[in-house]
Amino acid sequence: MGLRKLAIAGVAAALALAAGCAGGGSGSGGGEVRLGIGGQPLLVFMPTTLADRLGYYREEGLNVRLEDLGSGAKALQALQGGSVDVVSGYYDHTIQMQAKNRPTTAFVGMLRYPSFVFAVSPKASKPINSFADLKGAKVGVTSPGSSTDFFLKNMLVRHGLAATDAAPQAIGGDASAVAAMENGQVDAAVMLDPAYSTLVKRIGGQNVKVLSDTRTLDGVQRDLGVTSYPASALYSGSSWLTDNPETARKLARAIKRALDFIHSHSGAEVAAKMPPEYSAGDAAIYAQAIEAAKSAFSPDGRISPEGAEAVYGVLRQFTPEIANAKIDVSKTFTNDYVPAN
Template identity: 55%
Template sequence: MRLLRLPRLPVRRALAAGLAVTTAFALAACQASSADKAGGRTKVTLGVGGQPLLPYLPTTLAEQLGYYKDEGLDVQLQDLKGGSKALQALQGGSVDVVSGYYDHTVQMQAKGKDVRAFVNLLRTPSLVLAVSPKAGRTIESVKDLKGAKVGITAPGSSTDFFLKYLLTKNGLQADDASVQAVGGEAGAVAAMESGRVDAAVMVDPAVSLLQQKLGGSEKVRLLADTRTPEGAEQTFGVKSYPAAVFYAGGSWLQRNPETARKLTRAMTRTLRWIQEHSAAEIAQKMPAAYAAGSVDVYRAAVDHAKPGFSPDGLTDEAGARAAAELQKSFSPEVSGKDIDISRTYTNEFVVSD
């Protein structure tokens, strides 16, 4: 039986062809890798609980200064108009990180969910409980809010928590006031200006704009003002109280430690920039629309807010415990729960220079 002899391939040509193909793939891979390192950025979707509000000023300022890009990040800011909505977006997976209030990490742990703050923007809550000059009743103290219409940014937001805390602290029930969602910016000012609400928990620049519209601070009674360390101590018993922070799910932080570190570096760099520049210089860097046509008022509001911004991004344990106690005082979801404060925030990504 004759065996069929297959034609022999030119060995040298085959090896050369194979080597050429292998080299081409290797070069392509190297070029792709180089392109990724040269121009590629890590995308992060960052939800903000009311972007024009001053507690979140560092979040936008970091973008304006180019600090996110300096860290190799492509940060997409989403203005979600309220802290509770930003939290919902995180839970739903439409954002990776939230620039919101620390209170929500306590709220989530009480529900058995791992959400942690990893850099602190604001060491005072900067929340103000103001009375409308057109209120339909006499309101001289928090106790007079029983049955009154009180505006908040949104149900479940930190403005809502703050109101409930003040009511219970002054001997009332958490639901003794009729809560109305009015937003945190123009909506809040309009509601107070028209008398649609008798009082409201507000955040600058809305507070300053309201005072300017209604003829000065003497026309707008403030029942509580936590825009300064002194005001925070008077209200909560501590000078440093974590307010606006960056927070994310614990699993996200475990999977993305370097991204969290880069976000933190961008933010601590921004916080130092705030400390080193005047209110006028800070205001000039912000989007013009945030001043709502009143540049001087906005600049004054920034000047008032400056002492409240964290100088270093660190979260203080005593302040964190005070925030947890605040929620325990009025929230059935948190009251009686064993809150492990060490699992609501971390300072591990904050590196001191």
């Protein structure tokens, strides 16, 4: 190859490399955003998938790749490991990360009530009529270190037990959770919809004893003593938000649009937009679960400071690492990226 051709090839290679660097990131330049979800079929994370199914990310000019990571703990691990840019998970993980000196910030809220149902298996190994009876019991959670695990520990402590008095068992959050409860693999479980609604239909509501239900305002007030308890949200490392403000703003806008769609359409209409396999073969139950969950979804995508403080107050009761750390709750969330209306 002559000198002229070598020079042309070198310029072309340099231009290609520059173009690759410009488009390969997840900032406002239009690169791919890797979004990890802590259990994609679960209703608590539904706005994340719904925004994709309705084309909202694309309309915002984003190329979003959704990755189902099965649990909030695994999604958080993926963020820490750098395999995802943003997590659709529970807000409480941002407080956990600040205690570890790893700044993480939630930038759009999806749930204002945690929507956990603490249910007893009809095949429990011993009678369980109250939280006091959980001492020594096996309790299903999506995975150890997840928000369902945090909730288990909180409820144990709130009812006079030690956070370690029950043994958490990883059972996932969808069909595997239903099977674990049906088969007596666990004595009780912290469940989420649509798994809980599926369990009720399969074995009958009269056969499912509920110790706690935080899907409604009444339940949150009774079981957590607050009126707002931020739950599922999009969060990322604080440095990612600083480097990618426009991408975060577009993600927040897409999620807000998905929340608006949920509140302005029937459960059946919302269900029709979701992947059919998420209904686990029962479209009617899935639609009913969505309809019942509407009040738990945020009306505006914002995280209330009072709610954030309530989450911190709960976590520090049973997590020494958080209790002993200097936590600035105001740095664990921001509403700066959420559209005003």
